Amino acid sequence: MAKDLRSFIKQIATVMPDQIRMITDVVDAKFGITCIAEKLGQEGKFPALFFKRVKGSSLPLVINLTASYERLALALDTSVNEMVRSYGQRQGNPVPPQIVTEGPVKEVVLKDEEAKLSLLPIPYHNELDAGPYITGGILICKDPETGSHNAGIYRHQVHNDHQLGVYFQGTHDGGYIYRRNSEMKSPTEVAIAIGHYPTFMLGAVSRLLGMGGEFGEAGALLGEPVELIKAETVDLLVPARAEIVIEGTISPDESRFEGPFGEWPGYYVAEGEKPVIQVKAITMRKDAIYYDVFAANQEHLVLGSLPRMGSIYRRVKEVVPGVVNVNVPAHARTHCYISIKKLRDAEVKRAAFAALQTEPDNLRVIVVVDDDINVFNEPEVTWAIGTRFRPEKDLLVIPDWSGPGGLIPSGWESHPDGKRTPVMVSVMVIDATQPAPPLHYPPRARPPKKQVSEVQIDGLLHPFDPSLVES
Ligand SMILES: Cc1cc2nc3c(=O)[nH]c(=O)nc-3n(C[C@H](O)[C@H](O)[C@H](O)COP(=O)(O)O)c2cc1C
Ligand SMILES: [Mn+2]
Numbered sequence: 001m002a003k004d005l006r007s008f009i010k011q012i013a014t015v016m017p018d019q020i021r022m023i024t025d026v027v028d029a030k031f032g033i034t035c036i037a038e039k040l041g042q043e044g045k046f047p048a049l050f051f052k053r054v055k056g057s058s059l060p061l062v063i064n065l066t067a068s069y070e071r072l073a074l075a076l077d078t079s080v081n082e083m084v085r086s087y088g089q090r091q092g093n094p095v096p097p098q099i100v101t102e103g104p105v106k107e108v109v110l111k112d113e114e115a116k117l118s119l120l121p122i123p124y125h126n127e128l129d130a131g132p133y134i135t136g137g138i139l140i141c142k143d144p145e146t147g148s149h150n151a152g153i154y155r156h157q158v159h160n161d162h163q164l165g166v167y168f169q170g171t172h173d174g175g176y177i178y179r180r181n182s183e184m185k186s187p188t189e190v191a192i193a194i195g196h197y198p199t200f201m202l203g204a205v206s207r208l209l210g211m212g213g214e215f216g217e218a219g220a221l222l223g224e225p226v227e228l229i230k231a232e233t234v235d236l237l238v239p240a241r242a243e244i245v246i247e248g249t250i251s252p253d254e255s256r257f258e259g260p261f262g263e264w265p266g267y268y269v270a271e272g273e274k275p276v277i278q279v280k281a282i283t284m285r286k287d288a289i290y291y292d293v294f295a296a297n298q299e300h301l302v303l304g305s306l307p308r309m310g311s312i313y314r315r316v317k318e319v320v321p322g323v324v325n326v327n328v329p330a331h332a333r334t335h336c337y338i339s340i341k342k343l344r345d346a347e348v349k350r351a352a353f354a355a356l357q358t359e360p361d362n363l364r365v366i367v368v369v370d371d372d373i374n375v376f377n378e379p380e381v382t383w384a385i386g387t388r389f390r391p392e393k394d395l396l397v398i399p400d401w402s403g404p405g406g407l408i409p410s411g412w413e414s415h416p417d418g419k420r421t422p423v424m425v426s427v428m429v430i431d432a433t434q435p436a437p438p439l440h441y442p443p444r445a446r447p448p449k450k451q452v453s454e455v456q457i458d459g460l461l462h463p464f465d466p467s468l469v470e471s
Contacts (some may be wrong), residue, residue, distance in 0.1 A: 003197035003222050004104075004241040005291055009062065012048060012071060013368040019071060020048040028055045029123040029132065037064055037294050046298050052291075061121045063289040066198050067299035069330075072306050075198040076221065080376065084326050086316065087221070087310025091206060094216030098225040103240025105193075109232060109284040115282040116161045120194075120244065125295045126262035130271070132158045132263060135300070136293040137192035137246070138204045139166065140208035140236055141177050144184070148212035149237060150177060151204040153303075154275070156192065157258050157293070164192075164277040165258035166250065167270060170361050170406065173211050178275060182252035189234035190250060190277060195243030195291035197222055198303075205304060207311035207358050233280040243291060244284040248277040263297035264304060264333060267406050301330040308359050312336060316354045320347045326355070327375040332406065334364040337375040342436045349396065352429040360402050364410075366429045372444070373432075388441075394431035400424035 001007055012020045027033055037049055038129075046064040060305035066072060073083040110116075122132040134156040142149055150173045168175025181188045183241045194198075203218025219225045228237035231247050259271025293299050305328045313326045322341035329335055337360070338351050352366040369375065369384045389395075403411045405422030412420040434441045446452075 001348065002145055002227065002241055003199075003224065005062075005065075005195040005197065005289060007168050007418075008075060008197050009048070009050070009134050009289070011074065012065070015072065015074060016046070017309060019068070020050060020065075022050045022052060024052050026053045026055050029057070029121045029211050031124050031127070033061065033063055033123045033292070034125045034294060034297075037297070041298060051121075057119065057121035057290075058248070058288045058368065059119075059121050059288050061123070061292055061296050062195075063292045064299050065291065065418060066201065066303045067294065067297075069302060069306065072198055072202070072302065073327070077203075077223065081325075084309045084313050087202070087306065090220040091208075091217060091310060091314050092218050094213065095116075095219030095222070095225050097215040097219060097237070099226045100227045100229050101470065103229045104142050104285045105238065105240055105242045105245050105283050106417070107284065108288075108369035109281065109283045111233065111281045115246075115279050116177050117158050117164070117246075117279065117282075118161050119282070121290050122158055123292055125297075126268070128268050129261050129295075130157055130259050134158070134164065134194065134246075136201065136291045136296045137194045138196070138201065139174050140191045140238060141174060141188055141192060142236060143173075143211045146211065149215060150174060150212045151193075151214035151218075151450070153293075155261060155263075157261065159256060159276065162279045163256075164246070164248070164276055164279065165256060165274050166190075167258060167261075167274055169270070176211070177251055185252050187252060187380075188250040189236055190248055191234060191236045191238045192246040192248075192277075193239050193242040193244075194246070194287055196239055196241065196329065199223075200226065200239065201303060201415060202307050202310075204400065205307040207308065207315075231281075232283060234241075241282065242286045243281065246279055247281040247283070248279045250275045250277050253348070264296060264300045264426055266296055267407075267409055269407050297397065298330060301333055305333050307331050308336075308362075309331070312355045312358045313337075313360045316340075316351045319350045319354050322347070324371045325375050328359070328363075331379065332365075335367070335376075336363050336365070337367045337369065337374050337381050339369050339371050339375045341371040342433050347436075348389050348431045348433055352396070356398075356401065356427060361406050362408070364425070364427050366427065368429070368431055368433055370433045377396070381432070385430060388434055389430055389432040396429040396431070398428070399425055399426045401427045426464055 046067040051061045078086040139154045199221035200218045227240040229240035255273040258274035260268035316323045324339040327337045348368045403424040
């Protein structure tokens, strides 16, 4: 069966039924949806939430679908432990997309005045957000130089029924394409695809070298070619199995104030004048499901982190073949833990630099550890820093590595009048590995490994009997 948003929802409901919950009460898209998700998050729960009825729209909505590594690992058909390696390996083997002439995303075609954004249940997410935002849309546009399609997730404020904002950050390709077109006084044609199999979203957020290639990447992660179909009003190919596609153009000389909006570092950042998308058409399935990402929350982080980890793993592997695993923790996407089977001391810096090159704007702290450390178990990473890191030798600070600016507040200097100016930011590398070869260190103290592996926990543990301690 071809993979899409609904096939994934069905898969979760079948394989991990506890991980999806349905709400049948009518809920307001203005904070109602995110407040329910937030309340659950405060209890440490991040199930996918399917809202059957959203006030003012006939479409249901799913949020938090991609808020857990366990579910993303399922989408990749692997385990959390293996997902980074699996991602990195598949990234090297793109599967070209397939062009089709029919697809469910064309069941409803609305053009011009009929194409109203208010038909969609677009939520307000965080308290000070300037408006409803499309947070899970994949923006597709074409490189004017090569004609190749590029895709990435970008935030879109809803300005009114027919206009959206777009925030192109730093060096991202979407922004490059827009700026190139604008220099030539040409409009940029765009399509925003909403709702697909999660690996499609992951593919769009991959750190690929050069422009475009995301559809091939998504195919590699999906395990089948992405089906593409011609858009109605713009010269672009769009995913035929998406739930919804919004088509439009960005004029080279129109801008509008966008933001504030709560971003992944957990702050309202990057408000200002931004380009405007004029909506030309909306095409969708007749029973379309609206896919939303809970911005500035776990879902935003998890969805952003896995493509980074996978991309970093692949790039580190090119220079340090003994790389074992990479973790960019969702709660601190500024950090990156890399475990390596080290042959030579020089490999630590090589691994760290490859990670920093892959993810130049957002990483602040790189920790390199040996292969006995599970980078997904942070107490082990901390233990390695505590017992193997010698600050006077093993700390490297790289001043002015990235910026100026960015989404992390330390990339900005605040002034008494409330204004902020962008500054360069520094990064640090912590070498928490043992010196190579790792023979100088005494063995780690542990009970006999073989005997531990033979212990059967099932049937061994019983409820404690309080009568044993009654005086
Ligand atoms: C949920 C989510 C929202 C994102 N929002 C933005 C955004 O508003 N602006 C931006 O520049 N990048 C954003 N990103 C990151 C880009 O999608 C990512 O860097 C992508 O690789 C860019 O693709 P491109 O360089 O091919 O255009 C977001 C990522 C995620 C996961
Ligand atoms: Mn790209």
